Amino acid sequence: MANAIEANKLDVGYGGRQTAVKVLSGLDLTVAAGSFLSILGPSGCGKSTLLRVVADLLDPLGGTISVLGATPHAVRSRRDVGFVFQDSTLLPWRTVRDNVRLPLGVGQRSLTRKIEDRSVELLELMGLSGLGERLPHQLSGGQRQRVAIARALLSEPKLLLMDEPFGALDEITRDRLNDELLSLWRRTGTTILFVTHSIAEAAYLGERVIVLAANPGRVVKDLDMRPFKREGNRCSREDPAIVAAMAELRTALERAS
Numbered sequence: 150m151a152n153a154i155e156a157n158k159l160d161v162g163y164g165g166r167q168t169a170v171k172v173l174s175g176l177d178l179t180v181a182a183g184s185f186l187s188i189l190g191p192s193g194c195g196k197s198t199l200l201r202v203v204a205d206l207l208d209p210l211g212g213t214i215s216v217l218g219a220t221p222h223a224v225r226s227r228r229d230v231g232f233v234f235q236d237s238t239l240l241p242w243r244t245v246r247d248n249v250r251l252p253l254g255v256g257q258r259s260l261t262r263k264i265e266d267r268s269v270e271l272l273e274l275m276g277l278s279g280l281g282e283r284l285p286h287q288l289s290g291g292q293r294q295r296v297a298i299a300r301a302l303l304s305e306p307k308l309l310l311m312d313e314p315f316g317a318l319d320e321i322t323r324d325r326l327n328d329e330l331l332s333l334w335r336r337t338g339t340t341i342l343f344v345t346h347s348i349a350e351a352a353y354l355g356e357r358v359i360v361l362a363a364n365p366g367r368v369v370k371d372l373d374m375r376p377f378k379r380e381g382n383r384c385s386r387e388d389p390a391i392v393a394a395m396a397e398l399r400t401a402l403e404r405a406s
């Protein structure tokens with residue numbers, strides 16, 4: 150499958166079909182399978198709304214969308230899509246280990262060996278190995294976000310939707326998690342849609358960056374980052390080419406705001 154997402158003339162809004170105000174209008178977007186797409190745009194332009202449609206949490210008012218070659222609804226029921234939001238909720242009375250296994254039925258006797266092994270592996274991958282028995286309130290904000298990422302990855306989603314997942318974290322933790330996310334993406338080939346307000350983060354992570362404008366939301370800039378980077382979407386944050394790309398994105402964002 151060449152494309153993870155194909156949206157054509159997508160109209161999306163809130164409220165009834167007759168009365169809805171369009172948040173996204175006539176949006177065309179194709180996302181290649183296995184790619185890393187960063188999404189920038191002014192507050193309220195419809196970034197989260199776009200992710201909600203992809204995740205089948207909201208029906209479009211018009212146009213078509215296919216996700217992993219099927220309807221968003223069909224894909225949701227196959228657990229092929231994982232989500233991580235800014236303040237991902239963890240169950241406070243469950244341990245880290247159980248929170249990670251939650252979507253696949255913690256407490257059920259049917260938890261397979263494979264799921265058990267995978268959850269241990271993910272805790273290790275996210276640097277949480279020694280923290281499995283802790284409760285969420287015994288973790289830092291960055292550690293809680295790692296738990297949310299591990300949870301989202303347990304079902305091995307083909308598509309990962311991330312909505313400002315590191316927005317509330319300090320810069321050092323954020324940089325570290327950016328690198329962990331990139332190495333995970335390289336290893337798994339998961340398609341990632343990553344919403345952020347940080348131009349630097351968008352440019353560093355994305356193989357491609359789109360900028361949405363508001364009223365109604367549409368794509369006003371679509372920048373292929375690969376010419377600015379080395380193989381495997383690798384770059385340094387201070388790289389002059391990346392700094393130039395960031396300036397280009399800033400101009401687009403200023404115009405969109």
Ligand SMILES: Nc1ncnc2c1ncn2[C@@H]1O[C@H](COP(=O)(O)OP(=O)(O)OP(=O)(O)O)[C@@H](O)[C@H]1O
Pocket residue numbers: 163164172190191192193194195196197198199
């Ligand atoms: N449940 C809802 N009902 C009605 N309007 C909504 C709802 N959710 C969002 N909106 C409106 O839709 C528009 C787009 O919201 P959305 O959350 O997608 O923006 P965003 O680009 O993700 O913003 P931010 O960067 O601030 O998170 C906004 O004007 C918002 O007020």
